[in-house]
Amino acid sequence: MTVLTPDEVVAELRSGMTIGIGGWGSRRKPMALVRAILRSDLRDLTVVSYAGPDVGLLLAAGRVRTVVTGFASLDSIPLEPHFRQARQNATIRLMELDEGMLQAGLQAAAHRLPFLPIRAGLGSDVLRVNPELRTVRSPYPDGEDLVAMPALRLDAALVHLGRADARGNAQYLGPDPYFDDLFCLAADRAFVSCEEIVPTAGLLAAGPPQSLLVNRAMVHGVAHTPRGAHFTSCVPDYPRDEAFQAEYVAAAASPQAWAEFTGRYLSGDEAGYQEAVRGFHDEHAGAPA
């Protein structure tokens, strides 16, 4: 186990990999690691995610071949603009799944099973648009046919939590663990970014034992990325940056605006990003919300 920089985490990834990204929508996404991917030459990724701006940024940068998800949303803004464009221009493949099917696929991968049965999907067009999906018949007297959700095995998982120790034990301090532990176990290698690296004894000082969501058997690298989920939420450390998220959506409306956005915020390193975001808020301080 080593403490890595975001760029060192990304150096462990390869083009064409299947990458799982933790969090949910625009909540506790490992955005600093996503921004590090934008600085790399990784491409042709398959991204498995309860998708938000993580997927949006990767799509906008042309790094994604396939998205596996049940939605792409910014929560307070319902639709992810880059996902919309990519779909409407048919520039990506989509494996569109029910949210519970995605969980079942990760669970199957984590348990090293080929599939898990689930009722979700039956009767819906999820089976039409994913013709590779099969059903399986219960071997018991009920004989029920269920969807056989295939394992969504990941080459790597990226998750962001509030605290971690240098060995890879990691802790969420907000109200929802999402599926970060499942993403880690479904992956050959998992990387955790965190707001703060603390001594192991500091973990229980920060929250109850059940907040220790991820343990070091699930993790292959830790990165210290303060405000690393920005602009998604990482409560209680910070809420979603709604003003900046709105700026992101506005910039996605035209190629020129997006070029300005990437030039201002995404052309430098992580420190440069955080500095540029501070500049954004200085400019907008006192402006009507």
Add this chain to the structure above:
Amino acid sequence: MTEASRAEVCVLACAEAWRGDGAILASPMGLIPSLGARLAQLTFAPDLLLSDGEAYLLGPDQVVEGWLPYRSVFTMVAAGRRHVMMGASQLDRCGNQNISCIGDWARPRAQLLGVRGAPGNTINHPVSYWVPRHSPRVFVPAVDMVSGVGYDRAARLAPGQARFHELRVVVTNLAVLDFQAPDHAMRLRSVHPGVTVAEVTEATGFPLVIPDQIAVTRRPDAAELALIRDRLDPAGQRDREVPSP
């Protein structure tokens, strides 16, 4: 007290969807259904469980009474202890719902949310719908991407596969509809005060089942109106989502 606005009639109609459900998770999507669920919990359905939209369950007095992260929501879905009221970008005569995309799925004219949890919700537990603008754009002969499963699709499954499938009501800005016709076709249950049957049928892109007797949707009583106005939505957001005619 002034007469109930159209939005307030809709809030109550949404609330009525959960009447008699007991201690299950009520999951309203959108403002009017959320006000409705809270109104139900405060009045005739005190046993309902309601989420704060993050990970807590809140009782009638907004006190945290439980923890419900997404993983537990999924378990409640599979266990069937839930009645969701979802939105619908498209809805057909059999109750098939689309929130995924408009046009050809391979290259949609408009990408919307994605199917989200609609396939799992509809195959596992009771589902209702809320449509703030009743129009032929929403009520279509056939939806482009079946996200929520309708009665025709459920009937084509093997015996038993759809035993937990149940669509309850569709509440719109004009009317309340249900599927209590012989073949589970969408039926007009009640029109909101001031709305004619013709207005509803003209705003629907397929033939509705029209019973001989059509009720008028119940108006909130004084106590319900006071709760909506003074406690649940003092800022009056409801009337901006559903303007009165």
